[in-house]
Amino acid sequence: MQNIHSHVWNQDEHFTPQMIAEAQIARGGEPVDLTVRFDALMQDVEPFEKVVIFGLKARLSGVWVPDEYVAALAAQDDKLYGFASCDPTQPDYVEELHDALEDLGLCGLKMGPIYAGFDPRDPRCDVAYRYCEDHGLPIVFHTGTTFNQAAPLGVSRPWLFDEVAIRHPELRMVLAHVGHPFSGECLAVIRKHPHVYADISAIFYRPWQFYNTMILAQEYGVTHKLLFGTDYPFARGQESIDGLRHVNAVIGTATLPRVSEEVIEGILTRDAFALLGIAE
Numbered sequence: 001m002q003n004i005h006s007h008v009w010n011q012d013e014h015f016t017p018q019m020i021a022e023a024q025i026a027r028g029g030e031p032v033d034l035t036v037r038f039d040a041l042m043q044d045v046e047p048f049e050k051v052v053i054f055g056l057k058a059r060l061s062g063v064w065v066p067d068e069y070v071a072a073l074a075a076q077d078d079k080l081y082g083f084a085s086c087d088p089t090q091p092d093y094v095e096e097l098h099d100a101l102e103d104l105g106l107c108g109l110k111m112g113p114i115y116a117g118f119d120p121r122d123p124r125c126d127v128a129y130r131y132c133e134d135h136g137l138p139i140v141f142h143t144g145t146t147f148n149q150a151a152p153l154g155v156s157r158p159w160l161f162d163e164v165a166i167r168h169p170e171l172r173m174v175l176a177h178v179g180h181p182f183s184g185e186c187l188a189v190i191r192k193h194p195h196v197y198a199d200i201s202a203i204f205y206r207p208w209q210f211y212n213t214m215i216l217a218q219e220y221g222v223t224h225k226l227l228f229g230t231d232y233p234f235a236r237g238q239e240s241i242d243g244l245r246h247v248n249a250v251i252g253t254a255t256l257p258r259v260s261e262e263v264i265e266g267i268l269t270r271d272a273f274a275l276l277g278i279a280e
């Protein structure tokens with residue numbers, strides 16, 4: 001099993017107090033300690049052979065995890081693959097990104113348009129897209145809603161990535177959380193573009209939405225484009241696996257369509273690293 005969406009950060013160093021306070025509504029009021037401790041992370045990733053870890057850079061929302069921090073953690077265990085992050089609204093972002101991808105051994109990129117307040121079609125992003133496309137590096141985008149008051153929902157919509165994929169057909173992209181709650185839009189985008197995928201991280205704990213998203217993916221025939229991720233520390237590894245295996249529990253004995261066993265195990269066994277071209 002692989003996990004292509006796990007976070008590393010320290011809330012006291014990398015978040016503003018407002019961001020920490022707002023994050024507490026991420027899981028419906030369950031308190032979340034955002035600080036990821038290395039031992040706890042390694043325990044959480046026990047079920048997985050390969051794990052992508054990243055922070056996030058988004059000045060607007062008060063998150064800034066340096067690439068060096070991610071690289072240092074990734075260097076501590078062979079199963080961890082670190083991704084850089086960038087905020088294209090910041091003037092020196094291109095230089096920082098080149099340093100991260102060329103000198104720190106990071107093997108992909110994480111971007112959060114809603115957190116940083118930019119449209120994914122913004123021309124300022126083109127340098128990052130072109131670089132990743134030319135070097136075969138995947139980009140994981142946060143898509144769909146979030147808890148921050150300042151984060152503009154307008155730039156969270158999955159359909160915006162259709163234009164990015166048309167302009168950059170070889171760029172490997174992952175639209176995180178199947179664009180929750182705009183999963184229909186997200187599935188429409190991944191269906192069109194051979195190199196655009198979605199990850200199912202952090203949806204299982206909204207069981208009705210998760211079930212409907214999976215059924216919709218099945219009806220559109222795009223379940224082969226769904227990748228497994230957890231969004232740790234917002235969701236844990238084993239509970240995410242269990243949540244997927246129990247996706248049909250929400251309908252009980254009702255005569256409704258079911259997510260097939262084949263689809264569920266397909267997601268859990270998919271070689272996402274190969275599909276995204278993540279280098280060893």
Ligand SMILES: [Zn+2]
Pocket residue numbers: 005007142176231
């Ligand atoms: Zn995330």
